[in-house]
Amino acid sequence: MRILIHAPEAPRWQETLRRELRPTLPNASIVTTQEAGEGPADILVVWKPPASLLACQDASLKAIFNAGAGVDALLSLPGLPDVPIVRLRDAGMGALMADYALYGILHFYRDMDRYRQQQLEHHWQEQPLDDRSAWRVGIVGLGTLGQACAQRIRAQGFEVQGWSRSEKHIEGIKTHHGDTGLTTLLNTSRVIVSLLPDTPGTRWLLDEQRLAQLPEGAVVINAGRGTTLDPDALLGLIERGHLRGAMLDVFPDEPLPAQHPLWQDPRVIVTPHVAAPTDVSAGARQFAADILALTRGESLDTVDPATGY
Numbered sequence: 001m002r003i004l005i006h007a008p009e010a011p012r013w014q015e016t017l018r019r020e021l022r023p024t025l026p027n028a029s030i031v032t033t034q035e036a037g038e039g040p041a042d043i044l045v046v047w048k049p050p051a052s053l054l055a056c057q058d059a060s061l062k063a064i065f066n067a068g069a070g071v072d073a074l075l076s077l078p079g080l081p082d083v084p085i086v087r088l089r090d091a092g093m094g095a096l097m098a099d100y101a102l103y104g105i106l107h108f109y110r111d112m113d114r115y116r117q118q119q120l121e122h123h124w125q126e127q128p129l130d131d132r133s134a135w136r137v138g139i140v141g142l143g144t145l146g147q148a149c150a151q152r153i154r155a156q157g158f159e160v161q162g163w164s165r166s167e168k169h170i171e172g173i174k175t176h177h178g179d180t181g182l183t184t185l186l187n188t189s190r191v192i193v194s195l196l197p198d199t200p201g202t203r204w205l206l207d208e209q210r211l212a213q214l215p216e217g218a219v220v221i222n223a224g225r226g227t228t229l230d231p232d233a234l235l236g237l238i239e240r241g242h243l244r245g246a247m248l249d250v251f252p253d254e255p256l257p258a259q260h261p262l263w264q265d266p267r268v269i270v271t272p273h274v275a276a277p278t279d280v281s282a283g284a285r286q287f288a289a290d291i292l293a294l295t296r297g298e299s300l301d302t303v304d305p306a307t308g309y
């Protein structure tokens, strides 16, 4: 079996895959494109591969392993071979994403935005502290990472609700789905944390009309994909005083263009797509287990190209 890796930190993926697979697949060749170049493989482990790497695959290719959670970049490539696609499922990202979401919620809930402004003005004034119950959190995209965030935020004493495509039942979390479900969630959340993938069904979902459904003073956190939220509409609602602020990790164009007004606005925290970096060791362990399952003929948890995630 030939496993070809094309991803950031490829030697670390290689080292962990070799260690995990050696006992069962001692003859597997596990190489990186840096050392072996592009060529046909049985398994590809890739993050944003060049189309040329896909073009040189043949009938021996059995699966593509996407070295991240979002598959939008991979699915958009021309000539994507028709084989199962496996993505990272949590693999250490859930805890990091929950840190990110919690930081954003606490930043606004504990008035750090206002204290920062007061500091700039040398102004000493205590802000009245809301009860946590006034800060219901809505998770938009209640998948692997959304659920990890929901559980941690709830454990911190916040009421949490979530929205997904399919109907869900999760203990302690109020769940919504469908169009009316999204309206209800937006109407009743003081903070939303969006963790949606980029798919034909989610693109520009959080537009001006939907963001305006949030109550006055609400806060928006987006760490899913930038194409799911209209940044100009968000900024307009902040400027008009309807929304209080935002923390954004993802943008329609990355890096966020230098002249974009989001950089300047003190009510917006901009981070450079770092909410939940891939944990290579955990990711490679998941992929090794999946590759072994594949060799045993077991079915894998794969991406559905029809829905795009």
Ligand code: NDP
Binding pocket: 069, 070, 071, 088, 089, 090, 093, 140, 141, 142, 143, 144, 145, 146, 163, 164, 165, 166, 167, 195, 196, 197, 198, 199, 201, 202, 223, 224, 225, 249, 250, 273, 274, 275, 276, 277, 309
């Ligand atoms: P999942 O596929 O597990 O979850 C996606 C969620 O979105 C599911 O709840 C799904 O609903 C929901 N969803 C998808 N399409 C729709 C739709 N049309 N309407 C309503 N809900 C929809 O993904 P993960 O939780 O693992 O990751 C989420 C995203 O986070 C990734 O796709 C990636 O873009 C982003 N990400 C960002 C990182 C960062 O550092 N900023 C790091 C890692 C990931 P259902 O449950 O019904 O299927």
Ligand code: OXD
Binding pocket: 067, 068, 069, 070, 071, 276, 277, 278
């Ligand atoms: C991912 C990401 O999808 O890093 O894994 O955004």
